[in-house]
Amino acid sequence: MYLRGAEREQWWRSARGELGEADQVTLEALDKEVRAPAAARALFAAHGVVVLAENLPQGPGLARWSPLPHVVPMLAARGENVPHLRVIVDRAGVELTVFGGGSPRHALGEATTWPLQKTAQGGWSRRTFERHAEEAWSHDLAAAATEIDEQVRRIGAELVIVAGEPRPRSALVDRLNTKTSDRVLMVEHGSRTDHGGFTRDVETMLDGWLERRRSELLGRHRDSDGPAGLGQVARVLREGRVHAVLMPGELPAEVWIGRGGTQLADTAEELLRWGVEEPVQDRADAALARAAAMTDAELWFCPELPDVAAVIRY
Known part of the structure; x- marks a missing residue:
């Protein structure tokens, strides 16, 4: 439940009373953080320092002072995390978002060398221009694929979810290394100007992967x-x-x-x-x-x- 103003102050006075063994400087550090607007917050502090403050969609509303941080309610509210990459590609560039190892990180590549449309000129100059354009397009796709391969290695990504225009999408995937391409899932919805359908497809993919992974682990435990x-x-x-x-x-x-x-x-x-x-x-x-x-x-x-x-x- 989202608490504001007097409600939040009343809750914090009660919760603070449950932290009787905490030192004063640690309580003062929590005082500054607990009032930040959020539906729920997970706060962990020791020796006068708030070492983690994370916003959550909901929370149980509890306070505990103990030798170890009481992290399980936060982990349960957060849900299992799937390190993954979200990629949208078209003739104008590649949008890459990395989910894993911290907050989502965005990398937007604009293809300054890619033609949005081919020249209408004819003859030798047209063929030369189009050849150079295709070479530049191929070079930029290769650079994007290298960055995706590196991010997969860096965060241990389980999935690479790719959307966008069919030809650039296929051309990009063809340039990925084997480890990355084995993790690719294609989705039909999504463009760099409309993320609505893409986000829904991604969430469906992630939910399915989590359930399959949980079932696999339960099966391995049972079978062994x-x-x-x-x-x-x-x-x-x-x-x-x-x-x-x-x-x-x-x-x-x-x-x-x-x-x-x-x-x-x-x-x-x-x-x-x-x-x-x-x-x-x-x-x-x-x-x-x-x-x-x-x-x-x-x-x-x-x-x-x-x-x-x-x-x-x-």
């Missing part, structure tokens, strides 16, 4: 009889063997953690055996999210599961 339950998943996370953590949702039960990113267990004794000197307790979902991030494992929400599970790398 993979780790299930906090104890087993914690062990393979500590060993760095997890490809994906599959969470049914929030897991408020407390576990034991250490300072290291993969130091978590369902008993303090187990961490002590691993050499953790002073284990403390925190939420299981926060500890699992930290361990997944520190081991470069994927994190997926799978409400059909009864407990946390993992797909292992090997």
Whole structure:
């Protein structure tokens, strides 16, 4: 719910009271951020610094002071992220938008050397002009393809969604390297002056990809009889063997953690055996999210599961 003015002030006074262990400078840093207009905001702060402030479409309205950041509600509200590229190409240029590794980044290429229409002059001069125009067009497409290949490599893009005029679209895709072209999905709607249909097609593509990917991971876990339950998943996370953590949702039960990113267990004794000197307790979902991030494992929400599970790398 979007809170304004007095409502937001009242909510923040109540929420601030739940942060009794927080130091004063950290509370003052949050004071400055919490009033920014947004439907919902996720704020994380420590030692007087707001280390992350992210606007969200909705949020649960909670405040927590704990050893680990309580990130799972934010991740659930944000939804799974698909690193991908959106490309619209026509005879006037290429529009490239990169989704991954931060906020969307736009790159608009205007084809100053591409002819919007061929010359009406005849004879030798016309043939020469058109040959030079085609060469310039091919050069610009090759440059655009190189940039797309680089962005796929840089962000680990799963999809490259391409729209635009049929001939430039096909010519661009033909110039992509094999790794990139294997990720290409063509959509029919969209131009550089009208993004409405393109955006709808892209969202449909992303939703379909997410469902297929989630089903694939669940199938791999089931077929391999993979780790299930906090104890087993914690062990393979500590060993760095997890490809994906599959969470049914929030897991408020407390576990034991250490300072290291993969130091978590369902008993303090187990961490002590691993050499953790002073284990403390925190939420299981926060500890699992930290361990997944520190081991470069994927994190997926799978409400059909009864407990946390993992797909292992090997």
